[in-house]
Amino acid sequence: MSRQYSVPERLGAFGLTVAAAAAVWPAVTAGSGVGLPCPLRWATGVPCPACGLTTASVDLVHGHVLAALGANPAVFGLALLTAVAVPLLALRHLGAVRPPEPWSPQARRRVAVTMLAAATASWLFQLHRADLF
Incomplete structure (x- = not known):
């Protein structure tokens, strides 16, 4: 029998993976000079709702709460x-x-609406941060 994981468990496991990657990301970028550009921002100049999540993750893992x-x-x-x-x-x-x-x-449906609202709020934040809104 295969094991079932709930959506929150899957997102939590994803978050753990993000935290582990954020802990080592500065060393990778410092050594290689490679970054992760946002495809939407690169193509259009408009940030996506997830813009800044890599930076925020690295900042949070390293204890820089306000920067995150x-x-x-x-x-x-x-x-x-x-x-x-x-x-x-x-x-x-x-x-x-x-x-x-x-x-x-x-x-x-409630979770889908909540996630849509969170993505919309994040996008509005990113647009405001980029002086586009």
Whole structure:
């Protein structure tokens, strides 16, 4: 039987991966000079909702909370989700917590609307930061 992971658990695992990458990213860029440009901003000059997340992740992992907030406040949502989901994943792996149950259609819609609102707020923040709004 294959193991089922909930969306929050998957996002939490993604957040853990982001934190690990953010811890080593400055060394990679310093040694290679390679960065991660935003494809939308590169092509159009308009930032995307995720613009600044790499910078914010690196800043947050290195304890620069205000710099992370200025780069992209959405990183705090991912950090919070990671802080909750990683222990949950560990407890589920140990059998202390039951596997996830599927969400109802109403719950899925609520989460979809919430995520859309968060992405819209992030995009408005990025547009304001870039003096485009």
